[in-house]
Amino acid sequence: MPNAKHKQKLTKTLVGSLTPGTKEYMVWDLQVQSFFVRVQPTGSKTFGVFYRDERGKQRKRSFGSASNLSVAEAREQARRALADISRGYDQFLAQQRRREVPTLKEFWQIYWKQHAAHHKAASSRKEDKSLWRNRIEPCFGNFTIDEISRSDVRGWHSKEDVHLAAANRSLALLSKILSLAIEHDIIERNPCSRIAKFHEQPRRTFLSQPQLRAFLSAIESDHDRGAAVMVELLLRTGARRGEALKATWIEFDLTKGLWRVPSSHIKGGVRQNLTIKRGLSPDVVSLLSDWKSKAGDDEHYVFPSPKTPGKPRYDIKAFWNRVRKRAGLDGVRLHDLRHTFASQALQNGMSLWEIGEELGHRSVATTKRYAHLDPNNKNTVAAAVSDSINKLRSVP
Helix, strand or coil, X not given: CCCHHHEECCCHHHHHHCCCCCCCEEEEECCCCCEEEEECCCCCXXXXXXXXXXXXXXXXXXXXXXXXXXXXXXXXXXXXXXHXXXXXXXXXXXXXXXXXXXXXXXXXXXXXXXXXXXXXXXXXXXXXXXXXXXXXXXXXXCCEHHHCCHHHHXXXXXXXXXXXXXXXXXXXXXXXXXXXXXXXXXXXXXXCCCCCXXXXXXXXCCCCHHHHHHHHHHHHCCCCHHHHHXXXXXXXXXXXXXXXXXXXXXXXXXXCCEXXXXXXXXXXXXXXXXXXXXXXXXHHHHHHHHHHHHXXXXXCECCECCCCXXXXXXXXXXXXXXXXXXXXXXXXXXXXXXXXXXXXXXXXXXXXXXXXXXXXXXXXXXXXCCCCCCHHHCHHHHXXXXXXXXHHHHCC
């Protein structure tokens, strides 16, 4: 309870006459219980209220300076605040929580340290950082998280309709950051929910038979034999670029025709505890055996750096740009060799499960994205069914 010795009816004259002491002190109002004026040693005077919060803990909250509020105004604010508290709403606690809500820029650091650093591959972290810096931070970085509305997000996303894929990835990243904010009890709802992504036309690039012939011819005529062997390995195994660049000879058993890819070399492999045991055709075994005999002194990396001894090759961009231009395939990506492998395997009777095992997929649903039949060969399915029916007709 307020100290009765310091109770007086607060008036403009009384508040103006209060002088500072060596310590702060409070004078309590006789008219509204728990309403007081606090006097600091510096001479500043503030109005406030005393109450017990929902847990029974004593609170003294200041809400305005005596130089800005009249006694009557402050008394009325105290009445309303105490009435709200008695009904279960603590405006002071609400204000404190609002002040503690971080900006999106501040919370980005939490997302980065608690989620991205532990659950995302290096390439995904690099993409996240680019999307954040170029698309999300300029728009929402200085917003406190609870200020971001669904209307804000919808307006931002709709303006990104030129680069559909990047806009969709940005929306997904913002949604993940805000989902983490929900886990931290900062907000209750994700403003990204129920915002439709742009429809993206999936890339379905794979090489046709004539394109493959031109491509193989371009590879054979290039002077960079290490890159040529790597690209042919990708084409004939469906491996990812990173798996080949990091490959060491200890992963290969050329006698048995096997390539055991460790989880550290596979996209998401460590996180998913994934390894790949990939079969090698006689042609690939011959290709690698010949390359091993010509690769020089490096006994560790299959494709050592031509510039830095003891290090793996960093990339094959220059080679790739040369050979695809030579073959007339300017729009083809290195990853499209993986699509081509899956399509060729499917056309040669391999099941989606078998193809997925070679590609290192954990789900057949993932393999379906790569298994695109050549449109020129789609009639082979119908032809096979028709032949079966015709055979039945010929049986008496």
